[in-house]
Amino acid sequence: MRRNVAIIGCGQAKHGRRTDVNQAELVAEAVWAAIEDAGISPEDVEAYAVGNMQGFGGIAQPDLVFADYIGAAGKPIQRVATGGTVGGSTAHLGYYEVASGMYDVVLAVSWEKHSDSAEPGATTGLLHVAFANLSYMMRIGMDMRSFAIMGLAGAAAGISAYQAAFYMARSGCRIDHFDMVAAKARRNAAKNRYAHLKWPGCTAEDIAKTEMLIWPMRFGHVCPASDGASCVIYASEDAVKKLAVERPVAWVKGVAAYADEEADQGESYQGTAVIDYSDQTGAILSAKKAYERAGIKDPRKEIDVAEIYAPFPHQELMFSERLGFFDDGTAWKAVEEGITEIDGDFPICPSGGVNATNAIGSSGMQRVVEAALQIMGKAEEHQVPKDVRNAVAHAWGGQVQFNTIMVLGDKPKR
Amino acid sequence: MGLIKEKYEKTMQVEGEWNVGAYRWKAPAGYLDEFVRNFRDRKITGTLCKECGRVYVPPREICARCFTEITEKVEVSQYGEVLAFLVSPPLQKGKVIIAGIDAVEAGFLKEGERVILAMVRFEGTSSSMVLPLLNVEPGKVRVGMKVKAVWAEECKGVLADLLGVKPAYDVRFE
Numbered sequence: 001m002r003r004n005v006a007i008i009g010c011g012q013a014k015h016g017r018r019t020d021v022n023q024a025e026l027v028a029e030a031v032w033a034a035i036e037d038a039g040i041s042p043e044d045v046e047a048y049a050v051g052n053m054q055g056f057g058g059i060a061q062p063d064l065v066f067a068d069y070i071g072a073a074g075k076p077i078q079r080v081a082t083g084g085t086v087g088g089s090t091a092h093l094g095y096y097e098v099a100s101g102m103y104d105v106v107l108a109v110s111w112e113k114h115s116d117s118a119e120p121g122a123t124t125g126l127l128h129v130a131f132a133n134l135s136y137m138m139r140i141g142m143d144m145r146s147f148a149i150m151g152l153a154g155a156a157a158g159i160s161a162y163q164a165a166f167y168m169a170r171s172g173c174r175i176d177h178f179d180m181v182a183a184k185a186r187r188n189a190a191k192n193r194y195a196h197l198k199w200p201g202c203t204a205e206d207i208a209k210t211e212m213l214i215w216p217m218r219f220g221h222v223c224p225a226s227d228g229a230s231c232v233i234y235a236s237e238d239a240v241k242k243l244a245v246e247r248p249v250a251w252v253k254g255v256a257a258y259a260d261e262e263a264d265q266g267e268s269y270q271g272t273a274v275i276d277y278s279d280q281t282g283a284i285l286s287a288k289k290a291y292e293r294a295g296i297k298d299p300r301k302e303i304d305v306a307e308i309y310a311p312f313p314h315q316e317l318m319f320s321e322r323l324g325f326f327d328d329g330t331a332w333k334a335v336e337e338g339i340t341e342i343d344g345d346f347p348i349c350p351s352g353g354v355n356a357t358n359a360i361g362s363s364g365m366q367r368v369v370e371a372a373l374q375i376m377g378k379a380e381e382h383q384v385p386k387d388v389r390n391a392v393a394h395a396w397g398g399q400v401q402f403n404t405i406m407v408l409g410d411k412p413k414r
Numbered sequence: 415m416g417l418i419k420e421k422y423e424k425t426m427q428v429e430g431e432w433n434v435g436a437y438r439w440k441a442p443a444g445y446l447d448e449f450v451r452n453f454r455d456r457k458i459t460g461t462l463c464k465e466c467g468r469v470y471v472p473p474r475e476i477c478a479r480c481f482t483e484i485t486e487k488v489e490v491s492q493y494g495e496v497l498a499f500l501v502s503p504p505l506q507k508g509k510v511i512i513a514g515i516d517a518v519e520a521g522f523l524k525e526g527e528r529v530i531l532a533m534v535r536f537e538g539t540s541s542s543m544v545l546p547l548l549n550v551e552p553g554k555v556r557v558g559m560k561v562k563a564v565w566a567e568e569c570k571g572v573l574a575d576l577l578g579v580k581p582a583y584d585v586r587f588e
Contacts, residue, residue: 019424116425132439139441140450141572148517149546152502152510153531162533162544165498169557215501215552261478264544268441271460271470271541273478275497275533 004237004412005098006249009038010369010378012194013111015228015357023057023113024066030229030362031070031109038233040243042071045233046103051080051090051110052361057227058116070109084309084397086110087230087364088257088404091393094234095252095406104239110365111229136268153214159264159400161217163277164314168216170278173317173332175216179204180335181313182221182355188342189352191381196226196357221355223311228359230366237412250372251412253390254294257404258285264399274401278314282403283322283396291324294407296390299324303407304388305347305374307367309396311354316340319394320348323405347384350374364395364404371408445473448487454571458563460539462486468540491537492563493582499532501552528552534561534579546578554581 011034013026021029027050035042048070052062059065067073080090087110094108138147153161164178183206186199199206210220240249260282263274287299296302306325310316317331325346326334334340340348349355351370354363371391373379393406445461449472452459460471465480471490476483504526510517517523530547532555547555548564561579569575 022425132437132441136439136441137573140446141570141574143572143574144517144520144522146546146574148510148512148522149529149531150544151512151517152505152523152529153500153544158500161500162498165500165557166533169498212503214503217500265472266474266478268439269446269472270442270474271472271539271543272474273468273470273540275535275540275542277498 002099003101005095005234005252006237006240006244006412007232007252007368007372007408008235008240008244008247008249009034009040009233010372011035011037011231012366012369013229015194015226015359015362016196017115018113018227019115023059023062023111023116024069026113026227027066027109027111027229028069030111030231031107034107034109034231034233038243039247040105040233044105044243045071045075045107047076047097047106048072049078049080049090049094049097049106049108051086051108051365052112053081053083053086056117056360057113070107082397082402084360085257085364085395085402085404086361086397087366087368088309088393088395088406089364091232091365091368091406092255092257092404094232095255098234098236099252104236105243106234107231108234108365109229109231110361112359112361113227114225114359115227133265133268140269158214159277160312160315161214163318163400164216164312166276166278167314167318170276171317171329171332175218176204176208177317177332177335178216178221178313179207179218181316182207184341185313185349185352185355188350188382189356191342192351193380194228194357195352196224196228198356217312221313223355223358226357226359228357228362228366230362230369232365232368232372248376248378250375250408251410252406253409253413254290254292254296254407255405256286256289256293257402258282258289259398260401262399262401277400278318280318280322280403282401283319283394286403286405287323290405290407294390294409295413296407299392300326300346303390303392304386305350305371305384306392306394307349307351307353307370308394309354309364309367310349311358313355315396316348316353316355319396323392323394342382343385350379350382350384352382364397367393367395368406368408371406375408375410442475445475445487449473450573450575451571453573453575454569456565456569457489458492458536458576459487459489460541462488469538470541471536471539471543490539494534494536494561494579496547496555496557496559496561497533497535497542498557499530499547499555501555502529504528530555532561532579545576547580548578549580
């Protein structure tokens with residue numbers, strides 16, 4: 001029997017380049033903020049779900065060294081590593097542990113410290129992913145020119161550039177729509193004290209002036225490589241009554257995670273039948289199932305704010321369609337009309353989103369944190385100016401084929 | 415808590431390189447080897463799933479949807495269409511460093527050239543390949559444009575034999 005579960009506390013570390021802390025301290029910053037926010041003591045936490053990608057921060061098994069920093073010593077702990085969805089999957093794991101009746105209070109924390117790796121951002125980590133394939137391709141006769149061309153297209157940004165091109169062809173939107181979305185992310189981030197790239201009053205024209213990295217992707221479109229950590233604390237309905245008393249909480253109403261077939265050339269240069277990166281069947285399925293579980297019939301009407309995992313601006317447009325907020329190929333019209341602005345009719349990523357702050361492991365969890373804060377009314381300067389009854393947190397990752405969705409609400413599901 | 419951050423302003427960096435040993439992977443020999451061997455005869459071959467009719471290029475041993483082993487091999491068309499593409503800025507020295515090598519200085523890429531990479535679906539296949547799009551100005555490229563394979567002058571049966579694709583029909587500049 002599935003139990004009702006609520007998020008009773010949220011915590012984030014300040015995101016950005018954090019050479020003032022080591023990884024354990026960074027994680028601890030988010031954890032202790034969440035414990036304080038929940039108004040509980042570390043003894044109340046029964047189990048820990050932690051999430052991080054190996055290699056992205058220069059340490060392969062960071063969970064081995066920080067248990068004592070977050071009060072996890074001598075307690076059940078599990079680690080998740082699913083690429084971009086790390087934070088989303090870790091949030092799901094923590095939820096499952098409480099929903100299943102296994103534990104009453106679980107802490108889920110997820111992080112990345114990109115500045116600890118010598119290569120810029122996640123390159124080292126992505127090489128871990130791609131190196132087997134690349135070396136195999138060298139063996140079957142790839143030349144240095146092709147190798148250089150592949151490097152030119154870039155790892156994650158490269159895949160996303162193809163995806164942006166697919167999306168443009170599919171929807172008829174233009175690069176200036178990407179500029180608008182990126183500018184909105186920078187503006188919203190300026191209101192968020194935990195965000196990385198802040199640019200108050202940033203306009204689409206400002207973004208349009210930035211260098212074209214690889215068409216259709218400008219420098220101003222690309223997310224930063226941040227350091228950061230995000231944390232939520234889950235409690236069962238009984239524990240909420242005991243621990244949270246009158247404090248606002250965010251109830252988890254529905255979760256779902258689906259994978260699609262691997263896009264791009266598959267493992268070891270094998271073919272794949274996914275011929276449109278912007279199709280994202282996994283996102284469509286995840287949303288459908290999560291809404292069904294949450295009892296949501298019309299997402300556009302019943303959901304008040306969405307935190308979408310969009311490191312690149314076309315993804316905010318693409319996923320907002322896949323998650324059922326807009327019809328296929330029309331999200332850019334909503335952006336033109338200002339519907340997705342913080343004070344718009346359907347705000348998307350009021351926190352500034354992944355486009356402004358991307359500490360990979362943290363990013364998925366941060367969407368959950370931000371959705372919960374909007375419901376609790378604790379999002380401070382970037383709180384949307386309307387009643388938030390339901391919010392959606394989405395994460396995306398893997399070889400562009402994993403998606404996780406969490407629907408949060410102000411009331412438990414009955 | 416007695417955190418280090420209260421004692422030191424910055425985290426420490428240790429310079430140096432460590433050889434942490436080698437990785438070993440299992441990669442599919444056989445049908446992919448055959449795929450590139452056929453490049454010697456300028457043939458593009460894929461595998462056909464008899465359950466769902468999908469044709470995979472590059473070939474695939476097991477259909478990802480049907481989970482059945484694919485034994486049928488098929489030759490596919492040299493013609494295809496562009497599904498999506500991206501365009502690099504004019505390349506400069508010092509901008510494309512891969513594994514410590516400046517690709518422009520080393521001569522793998524030409525100074526000032528603009529690389530167009532396309533996702534190409536060859537006719538009769540259900541999959542796509544990333545290939546350079548040659549002999550065309552970036553401004554002339556369109557999604558859905560017809561392209562054909564371009565081969566090296568002398569094909570040796572290696573991946574590099576397939577240089578890329580070019581427009582299937584002459585583009586008139588008028």
